[in-house]
Amino acid sequence: MSAELKHKQATAPAVQVRGLNVVYATNQGDLPAVRQVDLDIEARKITGIIGESGSGKSTLVMAMMNAVGKPGQIVSGSVEVLGVGDMLSIDRERQRKARGKELGLVFQAAQNSLNPLRRIGHQVLDLGRSHDVKDLRDLLRKAKDLLTRLGMDADRVLASYQHELSGGMRQRVGIMFALILDAKIVILDEATTALDMLSQASVLEIVRELHKERGLTTILVTHDMGVVADMADRVVVMYGGEIVEEGPSEFVLSHPAHPYTQGLVRAIPRISGDIDRAVPLQGAPADLKTYLEPGCPFYQRCPVAMPKCQESRPTSLAVSQDRKVACFKVTDHD
Ligand SMILES: Nc1ncnc2c1ncn2[C@@H]1O[C@H](COP(=O)(O)OP(=O)(O)O)[C@@H](O)[C@H]1O
Ligand SMILES: [Mg+2]
Structure with missing residues (x-):
């Protein structure tokens, strides 16, 4: 293999999303929930997908697995x-195999995604059989370890x-299911939100360890x-x-460029470093109807x-190497 090809493979994104659009059928017609998303998920990194409730995070990750349900x-x-x-x-059977084997997902609703009629151990065996795992005893051992x-x-x-099981225990069981077939790309959709602060911290610590040990590509929706x-x-x-902004998290959090990201950061004194001046984000989050308006979806709430x-929608543009922002205030230089 040429050095160039090797380098290319080493740096190839684990997931490449292009021109993704997802709608929900409502009594007002089809409304867009994910709009024109382009995204590269870097291999072996932890990517956080953040936004208020209703911003389209779950829809995006479900679409990445081609598992968006009706409507x-x-x-x-x-x-x-x-x-x-x-x-x-790719064909449906290949998709089904990839879910679990290559892409492990912990649903936001992990609490309800388990089969209520079968013991967890049986569900581990069911999963193994549906993915042609030969050594089921070994699979159970892996489940126990996890x-x-x-x-x-x-x-x-x-x-x-x-x-x-309690809500928190079910979420941990969900994490076990996402990892048990050795998927290299793991998506955790609000996977620790049902846990109290202490348990959340300890589960995230374990996620971080497993991420490192297994060389995972981890997508953390929160x-x-x-x-x-x-x-x-x-x-x-x-x-x-x-996607209104993306980049290295340290940099984005210390120098947020989009007014929405700035708002999110200002609302958390621990990150902004300014305990006296925690400023909650004003206004209500966008809903599907906001999305139909021609302007920037954040227009109504934007302080700048x-x-x-209000008239046109900013596209996501590179403002520096590695950093993209969709905001006229940031990207317009005239
Ligand atoms: N089953 C559904 N039917 C209709 N609208 C939906 C459905 N699921 C989600 N939506 C809408 O799609 C938008 C994005 O939702 P979602 O992807 O769940 O956001 P997030 O995960 O960021 O909270 C929201 O406005 C939500 O109300
Ligand atoms: Mg969600």
Whole structure:
């Protein structure tokens, strides 16, 4: 293999999203929930996807697995997964195999995604069989190891039904399921939000360890800037179904460029460093109807909006190497 090819493979993004559009059918017609998203997920890094509730984070990661459920629909785009192909166009069986084997997902609703009628241990075996795992005993051993690391009594959990576990325990079980087939790309959608602060910190610490040990590409979806600050190498900020800012998290959090990111950072004194001046974000988050307006989705709440922002939508532009922002105030130089 040539040195150049080797370098290319080493630096190829783990996931490449292009021109992704997802809508939900409502009684007002199809409304866009993810709009024209282009995104590279860097391999072996932790990428945080942040935004208020309703900004399209879950829809985006579900679309990355081609698992958007009705009334949602992927309208256009591609999701190129390293070693798999375009999740949106490969055949269904290959997609199904990739979910779990290459892409591990902990749903936001992990609490409800378990089968209520089967013991957790049986569900581990079901998953193994559906992915042609030969050594099921070994799979159970892996499940035990993971559950133990996640701070649980593994034998008890494997013998339990979902209703016998607390919300926090179910979330940990969800994390176990995402990792058990050795997926290299792992998506955690608000996977620690049902946990109290202490448990959240300890589970995130374990996620960080596993990420390092296994050389994972980890996507951490959260509405908590603190989690991004503690965990993520890169951050992707979503608002109104669009990516409004992205870049190295340290840099984005210390020098947020988009007024929305600035608002998110200012609301958290621990990050802004200014305890006396925590300023909560004003106004209500965008909803699907906001998205239909022609201007910037953040226009209504933006403290520095210009007339132009109401009329047209800023596109995401590189403002420096490695950093993109969708805001006229930042990208217009005339
Ligand atoms: N099943 C659904 N039917 C209709 N609208 C939906 C559905 N799921 C999500 N939405 C809408 O899509 C938008 C994005 O939602 P979601 O991806 O869940 O955001 P987030 O994960 O950032 O909270 C929201 O406005 C939400 O109300
Ligand atoms: Mg969500």
